[in-house]
Amino acid sequence: MMPEARSVLVTGGAGFIGSHVADAFLAAGKRVVILDDLSTGLASRLSGRARFVEGDIREFDIAGLLRAENVDTIVHHAAQIDVRKSVEDPVFDAEVNVLGTIRIAKAALEVGVTQIVFASSGGAIYGDPEGFAADESHATNPVSPYGVAKLAGEKYLFGLAHGTPLLVTALRYANVYGPRQDGRGEAGVVGIWMKKLLAGEECLINGDGTQSRDFVFVGDVVRANLAAVSRRVGGVVNIGNGVETNVNRLYELVAAACGTPRPAVRGPAKPGEQKRSVLDVTKSRAVLGLTGLVALPDGLSRTAAWFREESSRA
Numbered sequence: 001m002m003p004e005a006r007s008v009l010v011t012g013g014a015g016f017i018g019s020h021v022a023d024a025f026l027a028a029g030k031r032v033v034i035l036d037d038l039s040t041g042l043a044s045r046l047s048g049r050a051r052f053v054e055g056d057i058r059e060f061d062i063a064g065l066l067r068a069e070n071v072d073t074i075v076h077h078a079a080q081i082d083v084r085k086s087v088e089d090p091v092f093d094a095e096v097n098v099l100g101t102i103r104i105a106k107a108a109l110e111v112g113v114t115q116i117v118f119a120s121s122g123g124a125i126y127g128d129p130e131g132f133a134a135d136e137s138h139a140t141n142p143v144s145p146y147g148v149a150k151l152a153g154e155k156y157l158f159g160l161a162h163g164t165p166l167l168v169t170a171l172r173y174a175n176v177y178g179p180r181q182d183g184r185g186e187a188g189v190v191g192i193w194m195k196k197l198l199a200g201e202e203c204l205i206n207g208d209g210t211q212s213r214d215f216v217f218v219g220d221v222v223r224a225n226l227a228a229v230s231r232r233v234g235g236v237v238n239i240g241n242g243v244e245t246n247v248n249r250l251y252e253l254v255a256a257a258c259g260t261p262r263p264a265v266r267g268p269a270k271p272g273e274q275k276r277s278v279l280d281v282t283k284s285r286a287v288l289g290l291t292g293l294v295a296l297p298d299g300l301s302r303t304a305a306w307f308r309e310e311s312s313r314a
């Protein structure tokens with residue numbers, strides 16, 4: 001029988017960010033359904049209070065699931081997230097990130113879902129920023145198939161929802177780090193370095209380390225998702241810290257969070273790597289009330305504490 005209470009569907013809810021988002025909706029008293037194929041997600045991240053359905057967004061009967069679970073909101077985090085893999089196999093990347101997203105939108109329109117929140121990427125869509133920080137009106141110049149697919153996903157969602165009551169929110173995340181992360185995401189280097197430093201191993205910095213990124217704590221990304229739904233905010237919104245941090249400085253902070261003075265070793269620069277990335281987050285403050293963000297040293301020490309606990313469990 002269909003549940004009476006409306007549900008939130010979190011696709012990719014066994015992943016790093018999606019599992020935190022699912023937990024936060026549960027804590028806010030929502031009924032949560034998770035659709036995830038566990039390709040990179042982990043069953044151990046699933047809350048026992050969420051209803052979990054194992055399935056692939058490329059082929060699953062999404063409309064059937066939305067009806068059966070009485071879903072009114074979809075928070076779409078399922079994706080192929082590996083930028084390098086998107087270069088090696090752009091067809092697969094587009095099948096998951098473009099076609100999968102279109103399937104979600106079509107099912108949502110068929111069933112009458114009221115809002116889709118899409119996990120997009122400010123880090124991958126803007127390319128090297130032309131001014132200081134990229135705001136939502138900055139030109140889009142994705143340099144990887146992953147970035148192209150995220151932008152296409154946004155465009156399809158807004159295009160398909162146009163003229164319908166479906167509200168679409170594209171949250172363009174900066175480089176997200178925090179507990180439960182692994183080495184693959186856009187801030188994967190934090191996870192890779194923390195694991196190595198806590199195991200007493202050496203870390204590598206590619207190139208001169210002056211390449212910069214905007215690092216945002218996963219808890220703040222979660223707050224953005226909840227606010228987008230509770231305030232019914234549509235459109236494109238950057239979610240970042242608005243602070244540019246270069247890789248050399250990031251390493252110092254990660255090493256401090258891990259309590260080690262160990263210096264990094266230097267390797268060759270990665271060809272084609274984006275030089276700079278920082279988001280203008282004025283809009284997220286205004287429309288989502290996203291203020292008081294976690295500062296990088298604090299977020300990194302919370303993340304290091306989680307990695308320490310993890311390694312003591314293993």
Ligand SMILES: NC(=O)c1ccc[n+]([C@@H]2O[C@H](COP(=O)([O-])OP(=O)(O)OC[C@H]3O[C@@H](n4cnc5c(N)ncnc54)[C@H](O)[C@@H]3O)[C@@H](O)[C@H]2O)c1
Binds near residue numbers: 037
């Ligand atoms: N991590 C970042 O820094 C970052 C930055 C910008 C945007 N994003 C976006 O946020 C979302 C979550 O990223 P994450 O870092 O938590 O990655 P993740 O790999 O941990 O999470 C993705 C989840 O989607 C699931 N999945 C993958 N393909 C699927 C499919 N075909 N059908 C069903 N489920 C599938 C995976 O099993 C995994 O649980 C993604 O859409 C990603 O593009 C992440």
